[in-house]
């Protein structure tokens with residue numbers, strides 16, 4: 077049966093977005109502020125429990141950047157960040173001239189290992205004579221981290237936590253929304269996220285005063301004068317009132333989206349249960365973990381043979397992962413010193429031929445050439461997961477039929 081291409085996580089509209097956008101045009105609020113921005117922030121505030129304040133921004137990356145500024149991070153400082161993540165968790169540390177200190181993951185949630193976190197803090201204090209300025213744990217693929225343990229350590233050393241919940245929108249830990257445990261929480265509304273504003277993000281702030289400070293830096297740090305007066309460096313990071321209109325429409329289906337991702341995860345768990353050599357990554361059985369399963373992930377045993385795996389890296393890819401508009405540099409070689417096993421790449425290629433998008437797990441930051449000189453506290457977990465893991469389509473556009481088709485293609489790809 078010919079199928080339309082199945083994407084990892086495609087935007088899905090509620091049908092209400094255009095009404096909010098139309099209102100913005102009708103009232104001429106075509107600027108990066110206005111009624112949609114305010115109402116979207118209020119919707120988000122309620123969604124995360126009603127106690128925190130929200131600043132809507134142009135990207136999740138901007139939210140991390142601003143949270144670092146508000147945490148006092150400056151050139152020469154160090155910031156602890158989960159290594160197993162997308163580059164946006166750590167790049168803003170570099171924007172500020174500070175140094176990321178990478179901490180590996182524990183094997184259960186794939187997120188920041190609390191034991192290594194404490195080891196890293198102690199060692200940085202011994203080696204540099206000062207504390208890291210902030211800690212950035214990540215909710216990778218939406219999975220709740222062991223945030224109680226992380227918070228206990230952060231509080232003990234009095235270091236602010238910036239939770240990167242870009243992928244964890246709607247995930248909960250112990251009944252509380254991820255992104256509301258630390259001082260700041262980061263959300264992303266990029267096109268592939270749980271909800272989208274086409275591009276956008278938000279920072280969850282502890283109170284109105286913190287929100288005001290973030291707004292100041294998000295609007296080019298304008299001092300209170302009748303003319304432009306600048307005493308600090310600020311940024312143009314507010315969300316547009318048009319994009320916020322999309323966000324308001326998306327908030328009407330946010331809970332449905334989360335439920336759908338969880339449903340797709342359950343289907344993969346059931347349908348792949350009897351496939352030897354493939355493990356669907358689940359959340360810990362502990363009831364406190366209530367992940368959104370933004371992306372469903374599997375790991376492949378090294379011994380599992382996929383048809384065609386001997387030619388897995390025979391051809392160079394020509395585009396960037398995630399379709400970054402073709403703005404890529406050609407690689408010198410099809411190999412790097414740390415890459416997914418041949419059976420993982422072979423399965424990706426088989427799925428691709430069948431019209432299914434899949435993706436290797438995120439390559440840990442401590443293995444990225446751009447970060448080769450940064451301190452890293454490692455236990456081997458993220459590196460070994462990167463070699464064996466991949467992400468499968470999830471999201472509201474993935475139907476039950478799609479999941480069955482994907483699982484069928486995976487089963488067919490295994491060499492008998």
Ligand SMILES: Cc1ncc(COP(=O)(O)O)c(C=O)c1O
Pocket residue numbers: 134135136137138161162164165214240242243263264265266276277
């Ligand atoms: C873990 C993580 N952090 C931060 C971001 C940055 O979000 P944005 O793309 O909205 O800048 C993303 C997603 O893109 C992400 O996956």
